[in-house]
Amino acid sequence: MDFLKSAVASAISQGPPFPYTFGDKVDIDASIWTLYNGTRRADGSNCSIFAFDVPANKARLPLAKNAVKKLRTMRHPGVIKVLDTVETDSYIYIATERVVPLRWHVKRKSLSPETVKWGLYSIARTVKFINDEGSSVHGSLRVASIYTSESGEWKLGGFEVLSNVKDDEAVIYTYGSLVPDAARYTPPELARSGWDTLKKSPHSAVDAYNFGTTIFEVFNGDFMGADQAGQTKGIPPSMHAGYKRLVNANPKARITVGAFLEQGRRSGGFFDSPLIKLTEGIDNLGVKSETEKEEFLDDLDQLTDDFPEEFFKMKVLPELLKSVEFGGGGPKAFGVVMKISKKLSNEDFESRVQPVVVRLFGNPDRAIRVCLLDNLPHMIDRLSQKVVNDKIFPQMVSGFADVAPVVREQTLKSVLVVISKLSDRTINGELLKQLAKTANDEQPGIRTNTTICLGKIAKNLGASSRTKVLLAAFTRSLRDPFVHARNAALLALAATSEYFTEEDCAARLLPAICPSLLDKEKLVRDQANKTLEVYLQRVRKAAAGMPDTVQPPPQTTEGAGPRMSTPQPSEASSWAGWAISSFTNKLAAASGEIQTTRVEVRSPEPDPSRRVPSTTSSASALHRQAVKSPSPAPPLSRNSSTSAAEAYFKDPEPIEDDAGDAWGDMGDMDDDGNAFFDASSEPAKTVKKESVASPQPLDDGSEPDFAGWLAAQAKKSTPGGGSKPLPKGLTKANGKTSTTTAAKKPLTSRPATKVVAKKIDTKPKDADDDDGWGDGW
Template identity: 70%
Template structure:
């Protein structure tokens, strides 16, 4: 073999240029030609090369030259396609399309009956053309002279003795008997009288007989002798009668191949099959009407249109009955052209996808991928929806570069399309292509469009967006995952569409690993709670399931946490030199938080003792005032201390007053003396949300005066003029002296003087008393403004004002 290749290379170097490279030799039956697989040097495309060695076959050189001449001049789809020829003194080369000997298939019996009929139909058309239009006789028709192309079509070759009957010196008369294996296939009349007998019989007689032997060969194997002619073993019954007429011993009684073809194409004839109808109508598919195109599609996938319930088995049946290569090479390109330019529509594209499942990855990339990329830019919504529906079929065949750089940029227009079906299918397609998108595309452009569809006016699209986000959560960036998912899912929990809420709950349940414990406790669980009392039972049930998922996770996390974040008592004593003022309940005491709190409350009430020391102006001490351990000067008693003193020694004991006092002391520790209580009260005052308990260090301009110490909670429904005047006297901004007799008395023994209320009929008496009362009554309207201040306790005229504040 290597020697032959070197000899061929040497011969080519001495002769005309031959731009093809020889490959492996192909095994064929006896022939004057040697067949090789080859490639075209220019583009690497496949071809076949027939080689004739002139030096060793000089006696058959006229036959080789006749074959070259006829192949170059006779043009028909059923004839081998010639690419190039070269002839020198030592060799003849014919480069053709890539061919496979038909003998390979018939020996293995790899073709179905439908495919054999289809192949015979094509050969019959070619022989009819040779006999009728070309007025010629092939003279060597048999299995060894036939080949299959890459598309699976049967092709006629071996034109060594093909002759025109108009030529008196036709090569067939002299060289017909030199064709290899001519003795087995020669018609009876020629075997008796020689090849000149062709002139005395119908032109079609020789090829009709050989076509009959060909039928026997393709259904039964080798044709060994003339005795087998007419035998019907394995031949379809509908073909029997016409087949026998082809091999009739009387050449004038034989039917021509053209008549055989006509008989088979009649209604109910042996050539009236779906595959043959399909091949007849595949050409110019784009020019057909809608009805003709629909009929064509029925032929392509005939079982599918009868029953759509089992597409896979139908497609398998299609591949078993019909030649797979023909669908790849001939049907598929025509269908793609019809979709792109001929208005084939979604139905045609669906058939394209069915056929493409039989393609290799390389074949899909070269034949289908370019058309798919172009179709994604089509403005036809029906085509776009069909493309999105079929993405799962072809996504594995598309490279990441193609999807990310060419297909996805065309897809994004579907997110904002005016047609809801396009938007919905685009959202669903995200799940299919997510694995082929880059991280930058996912966390940038894709999330931007999903944010729009999550607010779509169509509830189904909102629901599908939530489902989509849940399924692609692992593909999102770590830095944005929890932020995006929490925002999307918690918003969907408030969606009025029940299935959108249900989708959000299920998505939260399956993506719990995407969130940290802080997000689970602070953001997700509070959002889930309203769903527990949703009006729809479906939502309530799903909310309970989601709550269980997050509660189990929070409990597991909390069980691993430390008991407290406070420093241990030993370290606190070492740093301050003294024990903490406020004790912390020990584990044994914390068995019941309510029990601990109530015991503190009981101890606190029993420990309260002493007198209530009012301030100078009767207002409680501000929480920010400095602490004094042993002695409080006037005006520094806190509101809490004042209240406790009232509890210990109430002027008038009542159950309601006692209850409100106890409720206030419920939140104070029982350990320690007066100093401890002052410090706890200051700690509550430091909390912004509980500023209700604080009194300002400066008296506000519109502050309502507190009740006098003599009767701190009851004013009998009358304004406390004296107390109000005393408060006015304490203002630094007041430069005008009070009228005589209304000045504040000096304190004695460290205690403030008690201002008595002026009675309407006693004291000063007469008109002077009335005038003083009138004068003092004028400023009494100002305390009304103080009602706008929330930081001071309101006077309700009842003993339980503090209790009402809680």
């Protein structure tokens, strides 16, 4: 083999330039030619090279020269396409399109019956053209003369004795018997009387007989001689009648190949098949009318998987792609493209189909866009991540805002298909931005599908924004008026529970789910119970692992204790038990009697061994002291000119009390409807300034005395008592403290101030939304 290649290369170097490179030798039947695979040096494209060695076959040189001449002049789609020829005294080379001998397929029996019919139809058309339009005789028609191209089409060669019947010096009369294996395929009349008999019989009779033997050979493998002519073994029954007439022993009784072709093309004939109709119509698909195009595409869609893959890849697919992109083929043509693409390798798909798909996504035709999105699952595995993320998805984005709901919905469904091919930046940026819009779509079905989509792509979302997006989207859907949207939100919450913290489950999700337990639709109520159980289990599991308390152990001193004690295990039987015992403990430590009215104290100097809290402060003031005192204050001096409680109530600008506002105006009413913490309704008795005992701060060791702190601040603000200014609201315009005047005014003269409940803003704070995703949802 290496020697042969070197000999060929040496011959080429000595002759005219031949811009093709020889490759492997191809095995063929007995022939005057040696067939090689080759490549074109200019572009590396495939070709075949028929080589004839002149010194070794001088007797058959006229056959080789006739073949070169006829191949160059006979132009027909069914004839092997010639690229270049070279003739010297040493060799003859014919460079053609890349072909494979049909004998290979026949031996392997790799051809389906429909493909064989399609191939015979193509050869019959070519022979008819040679006989009728060319007024010629092929003279050597057999399987060995037929090749298949890269597109799978059957191409006719073997033009060694092809002759025009009007030429008296035609090669066929003189050299017909020199063709290899000529005796096996020669018609009976020629075997008896020689090739000159052609002049006495119809010139198409030889090709008709050889076409019949070719039919037998294709279906059975080999034709051994005239004895097998007429046998119908393996031949489809629909061909029997026409086949027998082709191989009739009487040349004048034979039908022509053209007649056999017309017989097969009749309705219901053996050549009446979608595959053959496709072959006839594919070349002029772009110029067909809309009706013809619809019929053609319907025939294409009816094709089974039993079609020649190479033909569809090389011939049909390019024409269909052109029709879809430029010729108005529409979605139906693209559907056939996808059907053919299933047979393509990844390399062929990338080179032939992918560029057109990318361009089609930029097509504004809605029908094309929906068709592309419908077929996206069939081709997504063959599209690279770079192509999807950088070229296809940016074109898909326009579908989210299309005015046609079907485009928006189909685009939304396609997110699940392309999500694996999108980058994190695209997912957490442009995609979430578009989903935030479809979550508010006017179409309830699109809103529902958005919730479903988010639930399914939750694992693909960024960890930093996932919780915020899902919380905002699902809780919003729980309030959707569309029943299936609410149900989808509950389903999505149940499926994505792993992405929420226990705090989110308890504080945000459970309160959001609970209203659905009383939804008007049973479908929603049932799902709400299931979803609620999922989150309750998470919360219970988290609570089971928490410590009993995080409070430090209580530290008490003699004679003093906390105002509210920690509930003991024995008190757990009643939820109010701990509160009652706490007040009991406090009453045991208190001394003195509770007065409902202020009493005049005559003792000029109080007994230091027994300090009683000043009765000038009302019970309500004491209560507020216990609740609002920010820090303990030192005892006031005995010569204090005012009561701390009176100073607190005299404040012209009430100090903000958030806790009170949050609870609202409780009314301070007792069981009988009277003011609970009000002072006595009787006028207060006059108390002499010098006989008022210095109020003793109520130091319980745990909470500060807010009234005492105010009195201390008042003392510091008096002349000579320090320069630190009083808190806002305790200073009059003339610079004197307001507590002096307040001390002279009865407590009951101050009008009751209505406590207005402060509205609690339940809207999430902006600061809580770091990325701003909540706003979008």
